[in-house]
Amino acid sequence: xxxxxxxxxxxxxxxxxxxxxxxxxxxxxxxxxxxxxxxxxxxxxxxxxxxxxxxxxxxxxxxxxxxxxxxxxxxxxxxxxxxxxxxxxxxxxxxxxxxxxxxxxxxxxxxxxxxxxxxxxxxxxxxxxxxxxxxxxxxxxxxxxxxxxxxxxxxxxxxxxxxxxxxxxxxxxxxxxxxxxxxxxxxxxxxxxxxxxxxxxxxxxxxxxxxxxxxxxxxxxxxxxxxxxxxxxxxxxxxxxxxxxxxxxxxxxxxxxxxxxxxxxxxxxxxxxxxxxxxxxxxxxxxxxxxxxxxxxxxxxxxxxxxxxxxxxxxxxxxxxxxxxxxxxxxxxxxxxxxxxxxxxxxxxxxxxxxxxxxxxxxxxxxxxxxxxxxxxxxxxxxxxxxxxxxxxxxxxxxxxxxxxxxxxxxxxxxxxxxxxxxxxxxxxxxxxxxxxxxxxxxxxxxxxxxxxxxxxxxxxxxxxxxxxxxxxxxxxxxxxxxxxxxxxxxxxxxxxxxxxxxxxxxxxxxxxxxxxxxxxxxxxxxxxxxxxxxxxxxxxxxxxxxxxxxxxxxxxxxxxxxxxxxxxxxxxxxxxxxxxxxxxxxxxxxxxxxxxxxxxxx
Numbered sequence: 001x002x003x004x005x006x007x008x009x010x011x012x013x014x015x016x017x018x019x020x021x022x023x024x025x026x027x028x029x030x031x032x033x034x035x036x037x038x039x040x041x042x043x044x045x046x047x048x049x050x051x052x053x054x055x056x057x058x059x060x061x062x063x064x065x066x067x068x069x070x071x072x073x074x075x076x077x078x079x080x081x082x083x084x085x086x087x088x089x090x091x092x093x094x095x096x097x098x099x100x101x102x103x104x105x106x107x108x109x110x111x112x113x114x115x116x117x118x119x120x121x122x123x124x125x126x127x128x129x130x131x132x133x134x135x136x137x138x139x140x141x142x143x144x145x146x147x148x149x150x151x152x153x154x155x156x157x158x159x160x161x162x163x164x165x166x167x168x169x170x171x172x173x174x175x176x177x178x179x180x181x182x183x184x185x186x187x188x189x190x191x192x193x194x195x196x197x198x199x200x201x202x203x204x205x206x207x208x209x210x211x212x213x214x215x216x217x218x219x220x221x222x223x224x225x226x227x228x229x230x231x232x233x234x235x236x237x238x239x240x241x242x243x244x245x246x247x248x249x250x251x252x253x254x255x256x257x258x259x260x261x262x263x264x265x266x267x268x269x270x271x272x273x274x275x276x277x278x279x280x281x282x283x284x285x286x287x288x289x290x291x292x293x294x295x296x297x298x299x300x301x302x303x304x305x306x307x308x309x310x311x312x313x314x315x316x317x318x319x320x321x322x323x324x325x326x327x328x329x330x331x332x333x334x335x336x337x338x339x340x341x342x343x344x345x346x347x348x349x350x351x352x353x354x355x356x357x358x359x360x361x362x363x364x365x366x367x368x369x370x371x372x373x374x375x376x377x378x379x380x381x382x383x384x385x386x387x388x389x390x391x392x393x394x395x396x397x398x399x400x401x402x403x404x405x406x407x408x409x410x411x412x413x414x415x416x417x418x419x420x421x422x423x424x425x426x427x428x429x430x431x432x433x434x435x436x437x438x439x440x441x442x443x444x445x446x447x448x449x450x451x452x453x454x455x456x457x458x459x460x461x462x463x464x465x466x467x468x469x470x471x472x473x474x475x476x477x478x479x480x481x482x483x484x485x486x487x488x489x490x491x492x493x494x495x496x497x498x499x500x501x502x503x504x505x506x507x508x509x510x511x512x513x514x515x516x517x518x519x520x521x522x523x524x525x526x527x528x529x530x531x532x533x534x535x536x537x538x539x540x541x542x543x544x545x546x547x548x549x550x551x552x553x554x555x556x557x558x559x560x561x562x563x564x565x566x567x568x569x570x571x572x573x574x575x576x577x578x579x580x581x582x583x584x585x586x587x588x589x590x591x592x593x594x595x596x597x598x599x600x601x602x603x
Contacts, residue, residue, distance in 0.1 A: 287453045292393045293405045295455040297346045299378035300448060301325060302397040303353070303367070305332055307339035315396035315448030316343070316367065317378045317457065319496060323369040326496050327447030328462055329358045329430070330420065332365045343369050346403055357499030361507055361572070363419060363430035363462055364492055366499045378449060381456035383488035386410055386435060394439040394461055394484070396448030408439030408482075414559075416569035417485050419463045431565065433573035434485035435459045441484035450486040459486030494575060508576045508597035511540020512547060514564040522552040522585065523567035545595035547584065554590075555583030571597065 284290040299318045303325075305311060314331030318324070325343065332355055335341050341353040351369040358365035390410045398404055415436045420428040437450060441464050450459035465483035498505040513535040518524040525542075526535040527549050535549045536542050547553075554561055556570040557580055574580065576599030584591050 286455070289393055289405070289407045292451060292453065292455045293395065296378060296393070296395055296449065296451050297403055297405075298376045300346055300395045300403070302344045302400075302402040303327060303331055303447070304342045304344065305335045305339060307334040307336050310334045313397060313400045313444050314446045315444065315461070317447075317449045318375050319366070319500075320377050321375050323372055323375060324356065324496075324500055325353065325367050325369065326460065326492065327365055327367065328460065329360050329363045329365040330428075331447045332358060332367060333360075333428075341367055343367070344402065357503040357505070359495055359499065359505040360420065360428045361430060362487065362491065362495045362505060363432065364460070364487065364495045364499070364505070366496055378451075379454075379456045380489055380493060381452055381454070381458040383435065383458050383490045386413065386452070386458050388412060391453050392437055392439055392458070393451050393455075394437070394441055394445060394448065395451070396441070396445030396461060398440075398442035398444040400444055404445075406440040408437050408484075410435060411438050411483075412436035414573070415485060416566040417463060418565050418569075430462075431569045431572050432462060432485065432487050433491070433569045434462070435488055437484045437486060438482040439484060440480040440482070442480050445484075457489050459489055460492050461486050488573075491573060504601055506576055506599045506601060508571055508574050508578065509541070509600050510547075510571060510580075510582075510595060511537035511542045511598055514567065516564050518564065520552070521562055522554040523561055523564040525549050525551045525553070541595040541598045545582070545593040547582075547593060547595075548586065550586070551591075552585045553582055554585055555581075557581055558583075 284294065286292070286295065301316050301318065303314045303316055305314065312331065312334050314327055316325040316327035316331070319326050332341060335355070341355070342350055343353045344350045349372075351372050353367040353369045356366040356368050388410050392408055392410055394406045394408070396404055413435055415434045417432050417434050419430045419432065422428060435450070435458070437459075439450070441461050445461045446463075448461045449457045450461055452458050461484060463485040464480055465485075466479065467481055495505045513526045513529045515524045515526040515535075525547060529535050529537070536547060553567055556567065559570065561567050561570060571580075574597055576597050578597050579594060580597060581592065581594050584593065
């Protein structure tokens, strides 16, 4: 659209005349130049008129010459309405009285020519056609590949040069800078822009670089010409490479899978055999733990007891070939008179059993199995021969794990302990002058044998001291902490014989009632008996020895006594009829008496 603005080229700011002019050049009324009175020159050294030319005459334009990059100089463009002179055909030589502002640019650096006093303007981006959606579309690249053909394989022919149009001479008093030469970049099939001065076309492979222009194709492509079929051939080669890589990966995966399967099934490509000792005869020294366990295990049994109110598991051992088995009273107590007892032997055979006799005071009981042959009794030792530090082995079924073997030593002897008392009336309390061991004993070991190095029974495992305040082996104890207690076999043998023969056991007594509330040192004889009578039984062992109510018994056979429970334990460690020497204190005086133990029926 014609908006009334001049369409001619405008003067560029970097091609303004120097400040040596006395007047201003413009489209109206230019100031005429004086005859050599003033040196007037442009920054590129081009004068306004040749020397000697008449004032007001137009300088004729030199004939057009072929354009070369070396002559491409930036020439100012006159303002609107000014005549555009043709570019000079020959290099300008300053005449007399004229001097350029700067030395000539011997390199004729394109596109702006010689240096000037102002910085060059930034390149101007040429407008590009815009599609419907507003995205600039770069023009297709039609350059050559360096061999005279474009990317489509067609030889590039430079278009015919059009003759330079004649230009009207400029008025003598009007400033008319020479026309600015243009670098014309030829594109195949493109026509010159309107208003662009014709000039020689260049077909060089080196094109002008425009940093603000749209991305273009490479400037050159050395090598054979690229035809329309170059792309498919490259795609075909790429497809072949991909197929080959896929086949190679498939083959490698198959081989790796086969090797992995072989290694998994056969343990590797080579067979590894580790050195190992051969089988031995299985014999062990008789006094070793293995030898002791091998000898004692066939005689140890596990008891499963169930009653109307509760059930439990314990251990026992065979006493004779008639089927008598010794165990703890608290193991069979849940059965009562109507419960069931099942005996499981070390080989896995089971048989029912029945109670022969039991005694809560000693915490011992005897059961008997019937219809079983081939029983192997376990040998009994002598607990009086045991010394502290002797090795021992405990066998039992802790937590129903039958045939469990643990080992340790004798930690102490004659430990007075009391166990039971759950009923609250004292009828289930047992008093034991026990053997202490560090062999691990847990709930389920109760009634099992504690054997010496000759696999002979020296004790019956009965109680443990757990981490809490409990003292019994059952009832949810936390387990062994190395404090186990066993009834000496000498006491167990006597009680077992009485239970088998009579069904009851006898207890040795001295015939006194003790004050169990006394907190001093020793065992104090009470003031009254259980029936309200005298605390000293008439015509009993203590009455015959001269013991009186209120006396404090401090020793039994030379061993110190510190409480009433301890005195009972010491007495029950003997048989009825044994003679004992007692030490006592009466009214602050120490006395010594001797007596013979009596007998009472146990429960």
